[in-house]
Amino acid sequence: MKFRRSERLIDMTNYLLERPRELVPLTFFAERYSSAKSSISEDLAIIKETFEKRGIGTLQTVPGAAGGVKFLVRIGEIEARDFVSELCELIARPDRLLPGGYLYLADILGNPQTVQTAAKIIASAYARTKIDVVMTVATKGIPLAYAVATELNVPLVIVRRDNKVTEGPTVSINYVSGSTKRIQTMVLSKRSLAEGSKVLIVDDFMKAGGTVAGMISLLDEFKATVAGIAVLVESEKIEERLVDEYISLVQLADVDVREKRISVTEGNYFSRTNREEQ
Numbered sequence: 001m002k003f004r005r006s007e008r009l010i011d012m013t014n015y016l017l018e019r020p021r022e023l024v025p026l027t028f029f030a031e032r033y034s035s036a037k038s039s040i041s042e043d044l045a046i047i048k049e050t051f052e053k054r055g056i057g058t059l060q061t062v063p064g065a066a067g068g069v070k071f072l073v074r075i076g077e078i079e080a081r082d083f084v085s086e087l088c089e090l091i092a093r094p095d096r097l098l099p100g101g102y103l104y105l106a107d108i109l110g111n112p113q114t115v116q117t118a119a120k121i122i123a124s125a126y127a128r129t130k131i132d133v134v135m136t137v138a139t140k141g142i143p144l145a146y147a148v149a150t151e152l153n154v155p156l157v158i159v160r161r162d163n164k165v166t167e168g169p170t171v172s173i174n175y176v177s178g179s180t181k182r183i184q185t186m187v188l189s190k191r192s193l194a195e196g197s198k199v200l201i202v203d204d205f206m207k208a209g210g211t212v213a214g215m216i217s218l219l220d221e222f223k224a225t226v227a228g229i230a231v232l233v234e235s236e237k238i239e240e241r242l243v244d245e246y247i248s249l250v251q252l253a254d255v256d257v258r259e260k261r262i263s264v265t266e267g268n269y270f271s272r273t274n275r276e277e278q
Helices: 005-017 026-033 037-054 077-091 112-126 142-152 210-221 269-277
Strands: 057-062 068-073 133-137 156-159 170-176 183-189 198-206 225-235 247-256 261-266
Touching: 005 026, 005 037, 005 068, 026 037, 026 068, 037 057, 068 112, 077 112, 077 247, 077 261, 077 269, 112 142, 112 225, 112 247, 112 269, 133 142, 133 210, 142 156, 142 198, 156 183, 170 210, 183 210, 198 210, 210 225, 247 269
Parallel strands: 133 156, 133 198, 198 225, 225 247
Antiparallel strands: 057 068, 170 183, 247 261
16 A cells, blocks of 8 residues: 555654654565655654754654664653743642642543643653653552553553552562651562562652652562652652652642642753753
8 A cells, every 4th residue: 555645744653652662674664664764764853853942852863674663752841841830830729728728639540631631741851861661659640651651652560558469479578658757568479570670660749758769669679670760749848858769740839738838840851951951
């Protein structure tokens, strides 16, 4: 079947978007569209320029006989800042306050568009990092972690609080919760994580970082390494943070239950990612 160029561009774009970070040989596209490699290269140059202009991502060219192209998600800084600003306003609404000073975030984590944009921003920071899996702890962080895993085209591993008979043999550890100082348990199936994996930890909310520190300890049991840590919201007023190297989109500065006031600012995402790019 012979493709018109417009059809080829649309199909090629869709193919790349559905397979982020996957190396696609030029010969694959040449055979798929019955076109010369020179024509495919021209098409890819157009797609790359459009991706970068629109803040969608970029195409990385890998030279050599076994080379090809990879789509890497990348969101523009202006778009990212606009989203984080809107997210801060959304979280700062007084009606989010629950008894005990907790915040209601289920609507945000249940909104596909919001979660997907947040995931793109996080994935942009790790698009060029070697990552084998994304890890989170059940249950509220699952939507965000799944979206990040999709953007990076890697599996999602879910740490649970108790054993599930359907997961077979497990590894469990005890850890100290950073905020409540209580001893809690984490469980992960032995089959879910290969030894030596490079893991990106993603969570929805972090106070002192006890849960994240627990996941790091669990990774030691699998001889796996932490490739990065990303959270949607972090709490600012913490005497002792158990985790140092992480990125956050939003920082919860203060919660005044009596006045029903929530102070929210942007997290460290931009300062951390800009520093790493320099």
